Amino acid sequence: MKRKLGGLPLAGSLLLGLAALGATPAQAEGTLKICYMSQPVIDANVAMMEKWANANGVEFEKNPMSYTVYLPKMSQMLSNGGTDCDIFWHNDDWGQLWKQWVEPTSDVAGMDKIRKGPMRAFPNDEGQPTAVPLAHTVGTFFYRTDLVDEKDVPKNWAEIVAVGHKLQEEGKTKWGYVGGMTHQNTWFSIWWSLWTNGCDIFNPKFERDNAVLDKSGWVPTLTEDCHRETIEFWWDNLHKDKISPEAMVSYGRNEANAIFMAGESAFTFADSTFWGEFNNPEKSKIAGKVGMALWPMGPRLNNNVAWDTIWAWGIPKALDPKQKELAKKALGAMLLDHEGQIAQWKGTGGPPPNTDLWPELASQDPVFAKLKEVVFDVKDQVLSAYYFPNWPAVQKAYADISTEALSGKREDIPAVLERGMKTLHDAAVQQIAK
Amino acid sequence: MATIAGDRQTASRGAIPATRRRSRLMGERLYFQIGLILPSVLVLLLFQVVPIFIGMDASFRRWSLYDPDKTWVGLEHYRYVLSDTNFLFTVLPNTFLLMVASVSLSLALGMAVALLLHRGFAAQRLVQTVVLLPLMIGPVISSTMMRWTFNDQFGVVNAFLGWLGLGQPAWLADRWYAFGVIVFTDVWLWTPWFALLLLAGLKSLPKEPFEAAALDAAGRWRVFTHITVPMLRPVIGVCVVIRAIDCFRTFDQVWLLTGGGPARSTEVFSIYVYMEAFQNLNFARGSAAAVIGTLIIMVAGLALYALINRFMDVSR
Amino acid sequence: MSLASSAAPLPRPTGLFDLLRPGARAAFTILAVSAVLLLFLAPIIILVVTSLRPGWGVYYIYRGTEFTLANYFEVFQRGVVIKAFVNSFVLSTVATIISLGVTVTSGYMLSRFKGWLPKTWFTSIYVFRTVPYISWVLPLYVVNQSLGLYDTFTGILAAHVAVHVCFFSWIMKGFFDGIDPSMEYAAMIDGCTRWGAFRRVALPAAGPAIAALGILSWLWTWNEFLFALILTGNRTPLLTVTMAQFVTELGTEWNLMSAMAVMAMIPAIIITLFAQKYVIQGLRI
């Protein structure tokens, strides 16, 4: 039989052979492996560390991943004590999710030069920072400078509606405001306005300490007036005042940006890093006609708020000390690389983490000056995410509730929000791990 | 003769008792059969059966993707999924609605295209080529196309409707419009498949019944309902069963067109599982949903098969 | 949906069609043919036009007359796109070869033998074919991670071979059912072993049908999305996922994404134009 079946196992052995190829090679001395999501700002930052590695004879291995799988993949590695990455991209959304597996970073050179506020997303249980920032990502209100004078830029919700409506009637623009609304895009419409109305997602408002939130029982604010008003504001925008397209409930950031860039909207809200994109004449019809402004305020709050969060790097706790040392050196070199950080800002719009550079940049670069004014210099900073393992589930649940409320009748909004109380609470407290 | 004498060397085997002789040839045959399916069995076991069992095991445990705690929790996840109103009242109805709508529409449209192609006309080859394209292009490209075509601001469909002076619906922002786009995409993708299989079926039908019907002065519609369809029943039945089972696992189109939105209103089974596992990172609950879905489709598949057998006389 | 309803050349009730004069019948045929062409071709044309529009002109593709090939050049300047094309090409080819190799013997066995073993195997195939992909790809993700196969070529390859085992065995059985076994008997009498009779006689006879299935298998792998989404990351980028991510990660670049989609469509179009006969043959169930 052996001879007769000679040809058969070929395919099988080929499979096994390929399986052997798939195994990861052993870690070499003096090598830094970096895992990240490929994105212009992050790429620019990686380049700084690569430059340092090349200068210091350290081998530099880049391992870019896609955003879709980044979180599960990295979570798996960290929780299993894996050492596939010496440095990995860290995000405030999962700053608390990974806290027990990441190395404290207070001893990284240059950590004294950074903004402390956004670091609130990254402490471990001992209160030490566990991340090294690579750029600020800040929510920004954009307006069309060719349609709206700087002095006429809306200062509150009512003015958004009024100005938008007026421009629509004059035929100058198709829409007043567009912004993302779907899951992972709620920031660009509902949430920023939620915060400008002195509201938040859970009680106590603006609390991010999980212990406190646990003790308070993760009670959503959905049924409170501040929250209902926010939803009603957007309902009116979509269905009554029609300054926003009805389909906006199905828009992600990209759909919204496309409409803005097609010159069909007066206002939008996006990450500041899109400033470059909006002003790129190759892609945008409104290049050179885009300005940044303070967030228009809701009826319940008078003082301006802004969010200032960071993208950061982390180091796995499971690494051996020598690797940790090497990783920290690379990160320190990045933080202190003035030239590189300025290049990062100029090339990609990713604001430098090293605040030493800010005054100089602000004096040279009017865009940075404006960004500093409307975001960094705003006194009341909100944190744009919660920091606990179930946060992704909460985000999704919230988007589903708000979409339902905004797609139905106006008078049904309270009922939908009432129903959402349990869904959102359950999403927050569901037991998927310990 | 000398050239084939080598075969004689086995002469002494004649002495083996009959029972053992039998078992030897049958043994060889059995080994041969096993050898033939072995590679397939191994691949199926390693990459399908084993994962399914791991998934089933995980569905009884507390097992998140970032922290495989693996504490045994029994039926907790099943209880959750089976009492989740989204799963029961949105996801399952959507899944079956998509199945019914997509299969019946693509069957009807496919039949029409097949009849058209069967008639024969000058540009037939061109039409057949064009009809084949969606099948080759696959769901990712076509969903991307449709999403763009049905874009409420820039899409060609709305531009056309506007030009006609009709309303311009926010296609992907309304549950039923969005569902309609999903069904349309699925029909666009699968009509060619039905058309080609039905065309092959039409071509293989004997001519005599049609000639007899012509002599009996039957009209086209009567010929279609009384001769063509009954004779195509086996083909139709098999197509419907296969397509319906495949339709249950639809993922690509929904994921790329609506992602299950707005507000989970177009979520189907595969999206639900994916969301639980990769969005909520709850691998165990995703697995439990996967097991439930598998059982449902197996029962539904069997029922469908029986039903079609009964009504259609499938003689396969 | 408006496109769909206008395109359906519905069978006419008794007599109506026959009452039409020949000229009117021809007109009906032309109308029906145009409707079918429009339905199946329009989205593709829209995509092609989009891919030829400059970035700032992509929003209203039906306005303006500026066209450019720049999108194609830009797409191919992205390393990940070239990598994705190469990966998808290699994966489709290797997965097709292995899938066919693994299942051809299985289909042959199902066609030629009777008894408990083929019956059991056929039932298993039937049952496992109904299992939704997500139900085994989800745990396969965990398996691949623990084997270090996540985001490797081997990992995604294994999934593609596995998904084909059931369906292809079934189809191959049909191929061999259509071949008279007496050729193999003749070969066995002519001095072949069972394996020899299969390899030297049955296999060549099934060759064209297997080639047809191979073409389809190649395209299915090329177009596959779910496995790629779950089982690969950026280390092993594949075409479909890379294309989908043009929307989700790099901003709204409909023009670039369309350009990539058009490029990705090329194998499908080539096959449709030049191997149509095979494809139709391979689609038989």
Next chain:
Amino acid sequence: MAEVVLRDVCKRYGNYNAVDNVNLTIRDKEFVVLVGPSGCGKSTTLRMIAGLEEISGGTIAIGDQIVNDLPPRERDIAMVFQNYALYQHMTVYDNLAFGLRNRKVPEDTIKAEIDRAVDILGLRDLLKRKPRELSGGQQQRVALGRCIVRHAKVFLFDEPLSNLDAKLRAHMRLELKRLHRRVETTAVYVTHDQVEAMTLGDRVVVMNNSRIEQVGTPWEIYAHPRTRFVASFIGSPAMNFLDGKVRRNGSGFYVQAPGGTFHVSDQGSSELAAHDGGEIIVGLRPEHISLSETRTENALHGRVELTEQLGAEQLVEVIAEGAKIMVSRVDAERELKPGTPVYLTVEPGQLRYFDRITEERLV
């Protein structure tokens, strides 16, 4: 060359016996035809000899070797199939060479063998063609050629002519006969066509219901059928069977049948002695009946029902007391209108008697 011996050969599928205790010795160089209706087990028997079916019981020997255990390739046999089973992807030459190449025969020997076979079969111009470019008769000859080149111990034929049209079939039948005389190999030939069986076989094996009914030369089978089945199966038009009663008439016997009585020859007397007064079946072949329009003694009286004009002769269907009797070899020019009263006589020696219950020939 070799003898083929089947001893107690059985083939069972579950509870069903497809072949039941077949014993048969095929002598060296003999051409034996297995004939019977479809499902009688003849093809299964042949396939067991070939090794394509396993043997459920008993033994089969080829030459001096029991082959139950050997796969087909080791049995040194050659076979021609009903649909020729030519290798569709190979040329005629490669088809012919395939078996020899498998046995590692040197190419020049192969070429010589093929040359010889090609001359016998007249295939020279077709060597480079593929099977599907050949006519049915040509394919058939290639299939035969595949056997000839092999010099196998036994040739097996599984209804090889049944796919050909009537004219070609008659032609190939003769060719086969000529071929066997030239090649002189033991041959086992399966057919359901009794004409082929009679014309080709040195001996004929009639099978029915999984068993052998009779083995004998064509003449033996025709003249001395052992059972009613054999009698009915062999000969065309088929033998007429009448229910009869045996009556003693002095020292002799006569048989009372529908429409009259037969006197029985002395030879027949001994056969019938034991059945005096009993009910039997009388068999009379259509070609042995003479038909007269004038009253004749010892004849069956009936009326013409139908006539079938064949040109050289005509077939006449006669109804005698409700029993249908076919008469052949009636002068084609005789005019027999339906309803014409006729008298049928048979030489007593041509009558065959069968038991009503066992349907075996009375001896």
